[in-house]
Amino acid sequence: MGKRILVLGSSFGGYHAAMRLRKLLGSAHQISVVSADPLFTFTPSLPWVALGGRDPSAIQHPVAARLGRAGIRHMQDTVTRLEPAACRAIGKNGVYEYDYLVAATGSELDFAAVPGLDPDGARSHALFTVEHAMAVRRALERLYARGGGSIVLGNAQGASCLGPAYEMAFLIDTMLRRKKLRGKFSISLFTNEPFAGHFGVGGFGAMRRMLEDEFTDRDIECITSVRLAGVSPHGVELEGGRRLACDLSLITPPFYGSHAYMGVEGLANPRGFLLADEFLANQRYPNIYAVGVSLAIPPKEATPVPVGVPKTGQMTQVMASRAAHNIAADIQGGVKVRVGDLGVVCIADAGDTAFLVGASPLQPPRNRLVHKKGKIYHYMKEAFELYYMAHMRYGLPMPERSF
Ligand SMILES: Cc1cc2nc3c(=O)[nH]c(=O)nc-3n(C[C@H](O)[C@H](O)[C@H](O)COP(=O)(O)OP(=O)(O)OC[C@H]3O[C@@H](n4cnc5c(N)ncnc54)[C@H](O)[C@@H]3O)c2cc1C
Numbered sequence: 001m002g003k004r005i006l007v008l009g010s011s012f013g014g015y016h017a018a019m020r021l022r023k024l025l026g027s028a029h030q031i032s033v034v035s036a037d038p039l040f041t042f043t044p045s046l047p048w049v050a051l052g053g054r055d056p057s058a059i060q061h062p063v064a065a066r067l068g069r070a071g072i073r074h075m076q077d078t079v080t081r082l083e084p085a086a087c088r089a090i091g092k093n094g095v096y097e098y099d100y101l102v103a104a105t106g107s108e109l110d111f112a113a114v115p116g117l118d119p120d121g122a123r124s125h126a127l128f129t130v131e132h133a134m135a136v137r138r139a140l141e142r143l144y145a146r147g148g149g150s151i152v153l154g155n156a157q158g159a160s161c162l163g164p165a166y167e168m169a170f171l172i173d174t175m176l177r178r179k180k181l182r183g184k185f186s187i188s189l190f191t192n193e194p195f196a197g198h199f200g201v202g203g204f205g206a207m208r209r210m211l212e213d214e215f216t217d218r219d220i221e222c223i224t225s226v227r228l229a230g231v232s233p234h235g236v237e238l239e240g241g242r243r244l245a246c247d248l249s250l251i252t253p254p255f256y257g258s259h260a261y262m263g264v265e266g267l268a269n270p271r272g273f274l275l276a277d278e279f280l281a282n283q284r285y286p287n288i289y290a291v292g293v294s295l296a297i298p299p300k301e302a303t304p305v306p307v308g309v310p311k312t313g314q315m316t317q318v319m320a321s322r323a324a325h326n327i328a329a330d331i332q333g334g335v336k337v338r339v340g341d342l343g344v345v346c347i348a349d350a351g352d353t354a355f356l357v358g359a360s361p362l363q364p365p366r367n368r369l370v371h372k373k374g375k376i377y378h379y380m381k382e383a384f385e386l387y388y389m390a391h392m393r394y395g396l397p398m399p400e401r402s403f
Pocket residue numbers: 008009010011012013014034035036037043044045046047077078079080104105106107127128161164258260291292293294311312313314315316346347348
């Protein structure tokens with residue numbers, strides 16, 4: 001009899017897990033996706049939406065249509081509780097039973113962790129959705145019209161998605177230069193990392209120096225290893241008493257995994273990130289696989305201020321592909337693959353140039369890496385976005401080799 005495979009989430013992790021499962025299992029088994037969001041959003045382009053270089057429609061696509069063409073049913077719902085002993089997920093609109101589950105629900109943002117962090121942009125902004133990006137765009141436009149001010153980018157203690165703060169600092173600097181307003185604005189960046197470019201994995205060799213030079217050249221103050229005390233009407237307050245004047249702040253909060261997984265012994269850690277073994281399967285409930293941001297990955301080293309391990313879109317796709325392979329191996333027989341070496345290639349854009357890093361951040365030694373700077377990487381990032389969205393819209397093949 002065919003198995004029921006339920007995928008939670010339809011972003012980088014959920015979408016690719018479902019598509020890969022369909023390819024590996026054919027139509028003999030039922031694959032369904034339950035996801036809170038009807039749209040796929042290409043998150044790496046959110047900074048461009050915030051800076052006004054992209055409209056949301058360019059980076060979003062109805063994911064149900066794409067999945068539907070592969071014979072995968074998409075149901076829009078928010079799962080509020082997982083009952084792994086009964087093999088079912090409880091949603092706001094229904095109950096979903098499964099034989100195998102892929103959990104790819106990303107994260108929830110813990111705005112309550114620090115006073116003044118704010119989902120609505122009243123005191124501070126975030127950059128995780130198109131709505132966030134449009135709120136940042138409007139706030140920036142108000143500041144351009146005013147002709148001057150102070151801008152603060154930051155990563156709060158416990159934050160793990162660290163790159164966007166850097167990217168936004170450089171992009172805003174470039175934009176202000178193009179508008180011939182740079183001299184009227186101060187830009188500061190604070191971060192939980194022990195040094196610039198640590199990125200929750202101990203850094204990428206000389207990339208630290210490259211970023212420090214970039215901050216100096218662009219006259220951006222970079223404050224490292226610091227905790228955020230709060231965001232008040234007077235500015236961004238750092239622990240130790242320093243206050244940064246601020247007309248616009250964009251701060252990455254810490255993450256939860258999902259409240260839906262909390263409180264089930266053996267399923268998730270106290271922050272709601274799923275526990276899994278080297279095959280991405282939960283040890284207590286081996287028919288549950290975790291991929292992407294929702295997976296618990298402990299930090300490789302202790303840092304004075306807590307820094308989470310980031311999971312990039314590309315790492316997430318690799319995990320999705322390997323989890324799908326292992327579920328197929330469970331069902332059809334075959335050798336399972338370990339999650340192994342999650343090599344990443346990441347491009348942080350600065351508008352007038354860009355930074356490429358390629359490394360194996362989770363596998364020591366981390367010295368198998370490349371980091372480069374150049375405008376060519378800006379165009380590579382644009383080309384990647386175009387190709388990715390063309391895949392979503394028209395089904396252009398997604399090369400499996402890289403995943
Ligand atoms: C501003 C920004 C820039 C980035 N830039 C890059 C980059 O340049 N390169 C790169 O590789 N990565 C980048 N990333 C990281 C990348 O976006 C993530 O690695 C990726 O989105 C993780 O995918 P995921 O599927 O694990 O989770 P998510 O993308 O968070 O998706 C979670 C999915 O689960 C659904 N969901 C959540 N909760 C529930 C629930 N309770 N019930 C049902 N469905 C639920 C959501 O609707 C969504 O479909 C960036 C991230 C941000 C925020």
